[in-house]
Amino acid sequence: MSERATLQTSELILDAAEAIFAADGDTNASLRAITAKAGVNIAAVNYHFGSKDALIRAVLERRMGMLNQERLRLLDALEAADEPPRPSQIVDAYFGTLVRFASSRDPHARAFTVLIERIVTDPSEFTRAIVAEQFAHVLERYREAFYRAMPQVPRAEVTWRFQFMLGATSYALLGTRHLGPLFGVEEPQQRALDLLLPRLMSFLLGGLRAPLPESDQQDRPT
Template sequence: MRDARDTKDQILDAAERLFAAEGFGATSLRRILGDVGLNPAAIHYHFGGKDEMVEALFERRLGPLNAERMRRFDALETRAGAAPTVASIVDAFISPALAPAARGEEGERFLRFVGRYLQESGEAASARLRRTFEPVIRRFVDLLARALPELRGEALAWRVHFLVGAMFHSMTCREHVSWLCGGVPSVSLERAREELIAFASAGLSAPALHAAELRS
C-alpha cells in the first residue's frame, strides 16, 4: 500500500514525538500506530515488538551522534602541541547532542526521549544503553583523566555521572527552568549548551577531595 521505508520512518517519528512528550511506559503502540493510521499490531511486522522499535529509534540517531563525538575526540588528540582543555573535551561530548537540540524540535525530542527512557527503564534497557554508550563514554573518561590527573577513579566517575545527569535533565524537564528564573516564558537551549559546558567544566576541575577536607 505504501513504501515500507517511509512507513518505518513515520512510525519512528511518531514514537519519538510521543515518547518525548508523555514518557515511554505511558505511550501505547495503539497511540503511536494510530497517529500513522495503522493497526497497533503493524509494529510486529515492521520491527518485531515495542522493544525492538526502541532499538531502531536509538540506532537511527545514536550512531551518527556518537560518531561525531569520536571525530571530535580524534581532533582534540591529534592537534599537535596543546593538550586539550577540560572545557574542550566536555564540549566535544556535549555539543553533538545539544547543538542539534538547540537548532530544532527534532533533535530535542530525541534527547528528551533518551532521558526519560534512561530513568524509566529497568535492567534490560540499562544494559542496552550501556552497550551503545560504553565506547564513547570510556574515551571521554580517558581524555578527562589525562587532563585532570589528580582526579582518581571513583571521583571522576561520579563527576562524569553528574554531567550526564545534568545533560539529560536539562532536556527532559526544561519547563522547570522557566519558573526557576522567575517566569521567563521561553528559555534558550543554545544558552543551556553554553552554560552546561561552563558548569560541568568547572565542576570537573574542582579540587579533588581528600579525607581531610570532608565536610559534615
C-alpha cells in the same frame, strides 16, 4: 511500490514512536497511539519491527548512532592535534554535542533528546541496557580522555565528576520543559536553549576543576 512504501511506513512509525515515547514514556505509550499518529495500521508495527520492544530498540538505535558519531569525530580531532586536549575541550565535545542536538531546529532531534535523557533514569532494565550498550564505548573513550587531561586527579574522582556532569546536563535539558514551571522560570523555549550552553559549560568546568574533597586519599589504588 513495494520498497518505497516499506521505507515510508517504517519511518512514519519510527518518527511517531519517537515523539510519543518522549512524551509518555516507553511502557506508557501504546502502539495504538503511535500507529494512529503515524497514520498506519496497528499490525504494521509487528509486521515491520516484530514487536514493541524491537520498535523501542530501533527508535533508540537510529539516533544514538548520530550522537556517537559526532562525539567520536570531535574527540578524534582533539586527540589528533599537536597539544593534548584540555578538559574544557573534552567537556565541550561531549556535552556541547548533546546540547546542540537538543537546540536543533529539527523537532525529531529535540524529542529524542528528552527521550534519551529520560531513559537513563528509567526503571526498565530493558531500555537502560540498550542505552548502556550503545553508549558504552564512547563513554569509555571520553573517560580515558579525561584521565589523561587531568593526570593529577585520582581516577575515581574523575569518574564521579563525569557522572555529576551528566546529571547536571540532563536536568539542563529536561529542565526547560519539565522543571521550568517548578522554578517559575519562563523564558521562551528557543532562547532558553541558546543561552543554556554557555551557562552549563561554566558550571560543568567549575565543578570539574573544583578542589578535591578533604581527606579523600584513595586507600585502594587500582
